[in-house]
Amino acid sequence: MPELPEVEVTRRSFADGIEGAVIAGAWQGKPLRWPLGAPLEVLTARTVQAVRRRGKYLLLHLDQGVLLIHLGMSGSLLFGRHLPPPGAHDHFDLHTSGGTLRLHDPRRFGAVVWADSLADPRARKLLERLGAEPLDADFDLPAFHAALRQRRAAIKSVLLAGDVVVGAGNIYACEALFLARIHPATPAARLSWQRAQRLHAAIRQVLQQAIELGGSSLRDFSSAAGESGHFQLNTSVYGRAGQPCHVCASAIRQMRQGQRSTYFCARCQHF
DNA sequence: CTATGGACCTGAATGC
């Protein structure tokens, strides 16, 4: 479930508990998407100074170096003082004086990567192509519109690529386009200033709202501790193929764009 | 350079 809102809610859920803690050691299970890039021992005795987020990456700033964590498609983090032994899909444990941070990731598209600093080529390779932070001031409309004008690809694909603006994955890209009443297959370059403005606002609104909703739902997810606890998505279009549009009641449609499902309302969303 | 399709991996849901 990790798009920007879920990553941000996850970050907030353990940042206070781990900041200032000292790492006692770390454990790795099966390989993740990329190797850590250093012996596990580089982490030992380091202090976690801050937990930040860039796009869908979590950045654990240590007193020496930085740990980049990505949740991939199926990853989630658990933080606690007394975790059970790692299960089949737990692949990384960071033991600290404040508790253990555990990466659970059945598909293993996630990653934990160590770098000397954010200037380290290993970190830069992962972060340098990322687009604007949608909830920050640097996500400004003129730059957004200018970037879109240079892309002939479908706007949905451009959003997913994450090099114009980060954070909206398959769910929230569909939701934002619905809110902005833009057809997902519209070439990005064809969006007028006004429509880019609607999309700009929609992206922010959808992500911000999901963070607020995610807070309560994730809390009950962690208390369920591995139980059914799937949090309820309140979507307008995503996953609603065939169901009536909440605005116009026509059936929500599903199509394929770049190997991903896109959901949209053909009546509300225009080219 | 941009755009597109394949790759990575596992489990759940669907289809015959």
Add this chain to the structure above:
DNA sequence: TGCATTCAGGTCCATA
């Protein structure tokens, strides 16, 4: 019931 196919919230990489 059993087995095969499809699909899933991401993104890097090779290829046109």
